[in-house]
Amino acid sequence: MNFVCTVAFEFASTSLDVCFLQRYIYLVAGILRRTTHSKIESDNQMEMENTRRCRIFLLSPAYAGGERARMILSDRAEFELAQKLRDKRGAPIAEVFTFLSGLYFRGKIAYATAFARPATGIPGVFVITPTRGLVDASTRIRLDDLREFATVDIHGDDPRYRAPLERDARVLAKRLPSRSEIILLGSIATGKYVNVLLASFGDQLRFPVDFVGRGDMSRGGLMLRCAADRQELPYTAVAGAIVNGKRPAKLPPRRYQSTFR
Numbered sequence: 503m504n505f506v507c508t509v510a511f512e513f514a515s516t517s518l519d520v521c522f523l524q525r526y527i528y529l530v531a532g533i534l535r536r537t538t539h540s541k542i543e544s545d546n547q548m549e550m551e552n553t554r555r556c557r558i559f560l561l562s563p564a565y566a567g568g569e570r571a572r573m574i575l576s577d578r579a580e581f582e583l584a585q586k587l588r589d590k591r592g593a594p595i596a597e598v599f600t601f602l603s604g605l606y607f608r609g610k611i612a613y614a615t616a617f618a619r620p621a622t623g624i625p626g627v628f629v630i631t632p633t634r635g636l637v638d639a640s641t642r643i644r645l646d647d648l649r650e651f652a653t654v655d656i657h658g659d660d661p662r663y664r665a666p667l668e669r670d671a672r673v674l675a676k677r678l679p680s681r682s683e684i685i686l687l688g689s690i691a692t693g694k695y696v697n698v699l700l701a702s703f704g705d706q707l708r709f710p711v712d713f714v715g716r717g718d719m720s721r722g723g724l725m726l727r728c729a730a731d732r733q734e735l736p737y738t739a740v741a742g743a744i745v746n747g748k749r750p751a752k753l754p755p756r757r758y759q760s761t762f763r
Contacts, residue, residue, distance in 0.1 A: 555681050556621040558674070559614035560636065561596075561629045562688025562695060564603035566651035571602055575645060575652075592642035595629055609722030610687045611639060612729040621678055628674075630688065630695060632656050635666030636674060658694045671702035683708055685737060687725070696740055708737040 565571070574584050583601055586593035596611045611627070618626025627639040632654040634647075654662050678684075684703045688695050690713070699707050712735050713721055728735055 555619065555683060556624075556679055557617065557619040557626070557683045557685060558621075558624070558678065559610075559618050559627045559685045559687055560695075560699065561599075561607070561610045561614060561627065561639065562686075563630050563632060563651070563656070564599035564607050566602060566632065566648055567655065568602065570604075571648065571652055574598075574601065575648065587643070587645045587648065590644075592644040592647075594639070595631075595637055595641050595643050596627075596639045598643060598648065599629065605722035605726070606718040607722070609725035609729070613725035614639070614685075614687060616729040616732065617734050621682065624674070624677060628670075630667060632663055633666060635668075635670035656694055658697055664698055667698050668701070671699055675702040675706075678706075682706060683737065685709065686740060690740055690743065700741060705739050705741055707740045709740055709743070710735040711738050712736070 573579060574587065576584075583593055583597065587598070596607075599607045600611060614627040620626030625638040625640070628636040629639050629641075631637050632651045654660060656663050658664060674684075684699070684707050686695060686699065686707060686709045690696055690709050696707075712724060716724065724735075727733075
């Protein structure tokens, strides 16, 4: 607009025809408006593209062979979750793994549920399992399923773990739109998840940058906080990432309501 005013002043000082001057001002102002409008449309289109980009979360499993697993598998267990697992309907795998793992898995499921952007017909949150590959986080399991999980200690060379995960990762990669992001919420410092998943997802496989330098409990607390505050973490590609770093400062404690009812 300053440019238009300057031109107007220069034309006026040369005593040119007033009508010609007005037409010139309208022409320049119209060009400026169209340029601004085009930029706004471009920015809005980019924002819509980012919004439409699918974001799928893969959660590493809880250990099914520990003390908490023995508690829930015991015939003497009478607490609610143990009763659910004995019932024919079972209990959601996310609820079971939250009990087994505590803060870490609780943070993962809360965070993934808050920020997943699933593609049509595809769940937004999957759990990596010891023997069943990728399982929808809402899938219900029973005691026999948990006993099966407890028989396999996850290792990249164990075909009981690796083969189902490779199979499901390939299927998922083919079904997802090309611009999708697959976020791994689990260990990236070892190859037991990364090596298997990279083969199918490549540069689409990402992880939260803030995981670097944190232990499991710190990651769990961070994800619970982010889910509660609706503050999503930045991500980076797993391939070629620096996975070790300085330990960040401890997070101040907070209290949260239970994820499951």
